[in-house]
Amino acid sequence: xxxxxxxxxxxxxxxxxxxxxxxxxxxxxxxxxxxxxxxxxxxxxxxxxxxxxxxxxxxxxxxxxxxxxxxxxxxxxxxxxxxxxxxxxxxxxxxxxxxxxxxxxxxxxxxxxxxxxxxxxxxxxxxxxxxxxxxxxxxxxxxxxxxxxxxxxxxxxxxxxxxxxxxxxxxxxxxxxxxxxxxxxxxxxxxxxxxxxxxxxxxxxxxxxxxxxxxxxxxxxxxxxxxxxxxxxxxxxxxxxxxxxxxxxxxxxxxxxxxxxxxxxxxxxxxxxxxxxxxxxxxxxxxxxxxxxxxxxxxxxxxxxxxxxxxxxxxxxxxxxxxxxxxxxxxxxxxxxxxxxxxxxxxxxxxxxxxxxxxxxxxxxxxxxxxxxxxxxxxxxxxxxxxxxxxxxxxxxxxxxxxxxxxxxxxxxxxxxxxxxxxxxxxxxxxxxxxxxxxxxxxxxxxxxxxxxxxxxxxxxxxxx
RNA sequence: GCUUCCUUAGCUCAGUUGGUUAGAGCAUCUGACUGUUAAUCAGAGGGUCCAAGGUUCAAGUCCUUGAGGGAGCGCCA
Numbered sequence: 122x123x124x125x126x127x128x129x130x131x132x133x134x135x136x137x138x139x140x141x142x143x144x145x146x147x148x149x150x151x152x153x154x155x156x157x158x159x160x161x162x163x164x165x166x167x168x169x170x171x172x173x174x175x176x177x178x179x180x181x182x183x184x185x186x187x188x189x190x191x192x193x194x195x196x197x198x199x200x201x202x203x204x205x206x207x208x209x210x211x212x213x214x215x216x217x218x219x220x221x222x223x224x225x226x227x228x229x230x231x232x233x234x235x236x237x238x239x240x241x242x243x244x245x246x247x248x249x250x251x252x253x254x255x256x257x258x259x260x261x262x263x264x265x266x267x268x269x270x271x272x273x274x275x276x277x278x279x280x281x282x283x284x285x286x287x288x289x290x291x292x293x294x295x296x297x298x299x300x301x302x303x304x305x306x307x308x309x310x311x312x313x314x315x316x317x318x319x320x321x322x323x324x325x326x327x328x329x330x331x332x333x334x335x336x337x338x339x340x341x342x343x344x345x346x347x348x349x350x351x352x353x354x355x356x357x358x359x360x361x362x363x364x365x366x367x368x369x370x371x372x373x374x375x376x377x378x379x380x381x382x383x384x385x386x387x388x389x390x391x392x393x394x395x396x397x398x399x400x401x402x403x404x405x406x407x408x409x410x411x412x413x414x415x416x417x418x419x420x421x422x423x424x425x426x427x428x429x430x431x432x433x434x435x436x437x438x439x440x441x442x443x444x445x446x447x448x449x450x451x452x453x454x455x456x457x458x459x460x461x462x463x464x465x466x467x468x469x470x471x472x473x474x475x476x477x478x479x480x481x482x483x484x485x486x487x488x489x490x491x492x493x494x495x496x497x498x499x500x501x502x503x504x505x506x507x508x509x510x511x512x513x514x515x516x517x518x519x520x521x522x523x524x525x526x527x528x529x530x531x532x533x534x535x536x537x538x539x540x541x542x543x544x545x546x547x548x549x550x551x552x553x554x555x556x557x558x559x560x561x562x563x564x565x566x567x568x569x570x571x572x573x574x575x576x577x578x579x580x581x582x583x584x585x586x
Numbered sequence: 587g588c589u590u591c592c593u594u595a596g597c598u599c600a601g602u603u604g605g606u607u608a609g610a611g612c613a614u615c616u617g618a619c620u621g622u623u624a625a626u627c628a629g630a631g632g633g634u635c636c637a638a639g640g641u642u643c644a645a646g647u648c649c650u651u652g653a654g655g656g657a658g659c660g661c662c663a
Contacts, residue, residue: 150624157620175621191613208623232597232613233624239655240597295661331663356661357587369663448659459659512663557663570656582654 128167134201134211143201143213145172146221148250149193151233152186154178159186161215163195166249169256169407173204173212181218191233192224192250238573245577245586253411256404257566257574260397264561265349267396268370271389272347277372280339280346282332284353287324288537295355296327328353332371333553334487334540337516340373340551341543347372349558357581361570362507364559366579373553379489379498379515382552383475386502386511387428389556390473395424397565413567419505420565428473431465433457433496436476439469456483459508466503474503486526487540488514500554507563513554520544 127147129136137143147165154160157178162171174197176186189195196219204212230244231251241248248254269279285299301321302308308316317325332348339346348371355365372385397405398420409416431439440451440461445468449458457476466474478496481488488497502511517523523544524534534541562574572578577586 153622153625155619155622155625158622160622160625162623171623173623204621206621206623227596227614230596235612235624236597243655352663354662358661359587359657360659360661361657363662367663507663509663555663560663 126167127163127165127170127172130201130211130213131168131170131172131209137201139201139203139211141201142198144196144198145174145213146196147172147194149189149191149195149224151191152189159189161189161195161197163197164250164252164255166255169252169259169403170209173206173209174199174215174218175202175212176215176218180215185218185220188220188223189218190224190226190229192226192229192231194221194224195219196221238568238570242572242578249576252407254573256401256407257562257568258576259404260401260566261562261574263397263401264393264558264565267393267400268347268349268558270396271392272345272372275345277345277347277374278339278343280332280336280343280348282329282335282339282348282350282371284329284351285322285326286329286335287322287326288334288540295357296330297353297355299326299328330354331369331555333373333555334537336371336373336553337540337543337551340375340553341547341549344376345372345374359581361572362560362563364571364575364578364580367571367575368558370556370558371553373551375549375551377515377552378550379477379500379552382513382515382554383428383430383477383500386500386513386554386556387473387475390502390510390561391424393561394420394565398424408567416567419567423473423564426472428475428502429470430475430477432478433476433480434478436461436465440464443469454480454482462503462508463505467505473505476501476503481526484514486530486532487516487523489517490522490526502554504560504564506569507560509557510560510564511554511556513552515550515552518544518548518550520548 125137125143127145130143130145145163145165147163150162150164150171152159152161159176159178161174161176163174164171178186197213197215198217199213199215201211202214204210231247236251241251241254249258272279308319310316317323320326330352332350332352336346336348350368351366352369353366356363374381374385377385398417405417405420434453436457437451437453440447443464445464447460449455449460451461466472477498477500478491479499480495481490481497484497484499488499490497498515500513501509504510517526520541523541527534527537559571559574563569563571566574568574572580
């Protein structure tokens with residue numbers, strides 16, 4: 122079965138053929154006209170462009186036509202014809218119209234005039250029907266597909282890492298507890314502690330904050346793997362760049378050093394942006410025209426420029442020499458603040474920057490230690506306005522160095538015994554990174570709030586829909 | 587979590603120094619118009635000014651508290 126969708130009719134009308142019968146179904150964006158002819162703008166989500174349905178008022182009951190309001194869903198049979206009007210090449214001359222579902226215009230919240238993003242967020246169940254969100258959701262799909270295609274074409278294997286975990290992976294942030302306890306009656310041990318032995322898994326468990334540690338286990342067997350799944354952070358973060366539930370892509374590669382890692386990250390992002398330009402130009406044009414006049418130019422430029430590669434120490438020097446007054450003073454050893462990253466990316470270099478070799482104190486325990494004893498082979502990819510889009514590193518492959526670092530941080534080998542086993546048995550140099558999927562989408566769509574690039578955002582105090 | 591701003595018609599927003607009956611566009615309803623492009627034109631209906639309390643002769647406007655939302659910062663992807 123091959124059902125035609127509006128995209129097929131609009132993009133390749135020859136498939137149906139001018140003058141031939143056609144059947145279309147979709148949601149009404151607007152109806153206009155006069156006593157003799159009515160024009161219905163129809164959209165089925167397959168493409169941002171509407172298909173114009175022309176209804177001769179003599180052929181239809183007035184009562185039927187009045188039901189065709191913004192938001193209603195209709196089924197039309199008719200003939201595909203060349204359009205007499207400007208603005209579209211083809212249109213459907215309606216023979217029959219069936220109203221699947223009406224939408225009382227006094228109650229239907231979406232109108233054909235502009236709505237604010239804030240208002241649309243409050244009706245997240247209906248906003249997929251807007252042009253804007255249709256574009257975002259099609260781009261979101263295209264990027265998800267392109268991610269799988271990119272890795273599959275390069276021999277990476279999609280590894281499914283667990284969402285429920287007992288490890289406090291890398292201390293990446295606050296975690297959501299997972300339990301089947303009756304919270305009004307939590308079992309306690311004799312000394313008053315929560316008795317997790319009685320819980321579902323027999324130990325304290327959380328929703329994952331990263332699939333990386335398990336990803337490394339896969340890389341130490343399959344060579345190159347990637348994960349792509351939801352990730353959870355219980356941080357009380359209230360910003361346009363944070364979600365409590367978001368999607369992350371985490372490739373992990375055996376025999377990749379930090380330079381290989383950077384090469385992959387840069388190539389990967391450029392591939393994804395190019396994929397959007399090649400496959401979703403209709404959506405990008407709409408977003409470019411309606412929301413962000415520089416969007417397409419910005420995307421094209423990213424595919425062409427070489428990302429700046431810079432050591433942390435050199436970055437500190439640049440910031441120290443900057444004329445700009447920073448709220449947070451700069452000195453070697455600090456974790457870079459937003460204002461510092463933005464200065465480097467938006468003012469100094471004016472293109473994406475990959476920062477490497479951070480002080481070990483501000484990075485995670487598993488990162489490969491440099492010979493200077495002070496820095497680790499971390500890399501952060503920084504993008505204009507959205508900041509850190511990728512964080513990664515070459516991993517510490519040496520068992521003793523890893524153990525020493527873990528002890529310095531007051532952690533124990535027992536917590537991560539399975540992770541340490543990869544360093545005990547057939548350890549190998551390897552690297553990986555995490556790409557925030559929604560942050561990628563912020564860049565690709567030109568949207569400015571991360572809540573507008575995921576269908577149903579989860580943020581502090583908000584889990585509606 | 588900290589700082590700050592916003593909340594007026596179904597939607598987007600004006601509303602002066604506190605002063606008569608709170609306005610506009612779109613949407614809705616009525617009418618006009620033979621091909622529109624967020625159609626256009628004429629008219630009509632539509633308000634607990636976020637909530638509670640306070641100051642005042644008088645509050646959409648000032649103050650306090652609360653709710654919801656945005657932005658900046660922190661945490662990070």
